[in-house]
Amino acid sequence: MVIPSDITFTFQIADGTYKPRNHPFFSFTENIDQYYQKCEAVICHAGAGTIYKLLELRKRIIIVPNTERTDNHQLDIAAFMGNNGHALTIIDFNELFNALQQIREIDLIPFEKHDFDKTEEILRYSVSGR
8 A cells, every 4th residue: 555645644552562663653642632733634443532522623534443342332433423424434454545545535524513411400300300
């Protein structure tokens, strides 16, 4: 796979032994937003917090769910985002090159956040039983 020369990467890596040789990287940062602000697109697992943060920032996302999880929540959220046009979702890393080509041209549907606050309803129910 040959990546177009106008695409650059910055990797967030785990605490393992692998270190990228051809691209900048970091392991942990208190301010991930500084990286998000600079990027055109993000490739990430299907963690809900990460995805919703990126959607709020209106970033283009390629979601690669972690299929080794014991539950299917990453597959579920990735499918929801992909099926509703909010992100590109791939399961197989062999699809990544195509996704990188598509992410710039695809018309993604902005995700509209709906506030969900049931505090008063819960308190009313707790006090009155209804």
